[in-house]
Amino acid sequence: MESSLEFSNSLGSVSSLMTRCRTFKVLLIGDSGVGKTCLTHRLSDGRFPSRVEATIGVDFRERQLDVDEEKVKLQLWDTAGQERFRKSLVQHYYRNVHAVLFIYDVTCPASFAGLASWVEECRQNRVGQDVPRFVVGNKSDLREPGRKAQQVSREQAASFAKAHGMTLFETSAKKPPVKRAGGEFQPDSAEDIVFAVAAKLKRQGRPSGGDAPAHNGSFKVGNRKKAEKELWTCC
Numbered sequence: 001m002e003s004s005l006e007f008s009n010s011l012g013s014v015s016s017l018m019t020r021c022r023t024f025k026v027l028l029i030g031d032s033g034v035g036k037t038c039l040t041h042r043l044s045d046g047r048f049p050s051r052v053e054a055t056i057g058v059d060f061r062e063r064q065l066d067v068d069e070e071k072v073k074l075q076l077w078d079t080a081g082q083e084r085f086r087k088s089l090v091q092h093y094y095r096n097v098h099a100v101l102f103i104y105d106v107t108c109p110a111s112f113a114g115l116a117s118w119v120e121e122c123r124q125n126r127v128g129q130d131v132p133r134f135v136v137g138n139k140s141d142l143r144e145p146g147r148k149a150q151q152v153s154r155e156q157a158a159s160f161a162k163a164h165g166m167t168l169f170e171t172s173a174k175k176p177p178v179k180r181a182g183g184e185f186q187p188d189s190a191e192d193i194v195f196a197v198a199a200k201l202k203r204q205g206r207p208s209g210g211d212a213p214a215h216n217g218s219f220k221v222g223n224r225k226k227a228e229k230e231l232w233t234c235c
């Protein structure tokens with residue numbers, strides 16, 4: 001009797017040490033140059049990279065956080081905006097994705113107009129309506145009050161987000177927005193974004209498997225079996 005009690009106690013302590021962590025695959029898509037790579041850095045390690053080059057294929061970075069006392073890991077997939085660098089990998093981007101961040105540059109209306117084709121690409125790759133979608137206007141630090149015509153207004157973006165059932169954020173990967181007291185619209189911080197995404201994913205439940213490699217780096221095609229096993233990991 002004594003020994004079985006001891007055994008179950010030790011099992012309990014082992015399981016509390018091995019806290020489980022849910023890993024979610026989050027895709028960042030949008031035109032080339034809108035700042036997907038810089039945002040991926042800001043969302044994962046809170047930094048703005050000193051030097052970036054056009055993404056070739058896909059890179060990924062991870063961010064772990066606690067949501068309601070549970071560990072959640074976001075695997076942020078930074079995809080290439082340039083067609084020539086993404087062609088052969090598009091199907092891998094979308095396989096078993098858990099959330100999509102549509103990125104545009106608030107100072108580049110063409111990148112906002114381009115969101116329609118990214119929504120269409122998602123549809124063609126069978127990303128279901130149940131997959132949470134967020135629209136993120138980046139480079140808010142470059143907004144200039146006198147150049148409204150050359151910028152994407154908050155109202156335009158809000159109406160796009162509403163029409164597509166998305167949550168809207170406006171932020172800067174370069175200069176983290178500082179919240180001020182007052183009623184006017186204020187940009188969101190990277191922390192606002194990661195916590196909103198993680199909270200929504202956690203509420204939705206268990207990840208269903210996917211192409212999730214285990215560390216920051218570039219995705220190697222052909223590593224899928226291992227990746228699928230790692231969606232539930234010990235943090």
Ligand SMILES: Nc1nc2c(ncn2[C@@H]2O[C@H](COP(=O)(O)OP(=O)(O)OP(=O)(O)O)[C@@H](O)[C@H]2O)c(=O)[nH]1
Nearest residue numbers: 032033034035036037038054055081139172173174
């Ligand atoms: N001012 C400002 N510049 C930014 C911001 N985010 C990115 N940039 C700059 O925008 C340029 C493009 O950034 P990237 O992160 O490489 O853009 P991308 O969307 O990943 O581009 P692709 O890899 O070609 O798809 C770089 O010169 C960045 O320094 C921002 O929030 N504010």
